[in-house]
Amino acid sequence: MLVGNKSDEISQREVEQNQGEAQAKLWKCAFMETSAKTNHNVTELFQELLSLEKKRDMSLSIDGKRGGKQTRADKLKGKCSVM
Structure with missing residues (x-):
């Protein structure tokens, strides 16, 4: 979502x-x-963001592997983009 x-x-x-x-x-x-x-x-923006988040298919696995002893930070590493 791009917001002006x-x-x-x-x-x-x-x-x-x-x-x-x-x-x-x-x-x-x-x-x-x-x-x-x-x-x-403002309210409409947050409602739309929540709606988009519900539709998104997000996996916390890295390279398709599910690591049992990985920390949450390791699992999320590389999964987010900030612009």
Whole structure:
């Protein structure tokens, strides 16, 4: 999910809505604009994220193997991306 924040500041935009939508299309993800100041789409964003998480098929195994003595951190290593 690509999120554009501060949608209430129309005159001082860093990124236009159509640019955000185009980038989301390139990344093959959803796009939503929010405003923490006015609470616009904030609840909807979290509802959508929860909905996407429920649909996601996530495995905690590494290379298809289930290690009995691996720590939780080892199992999760390499499974998350932060942008």
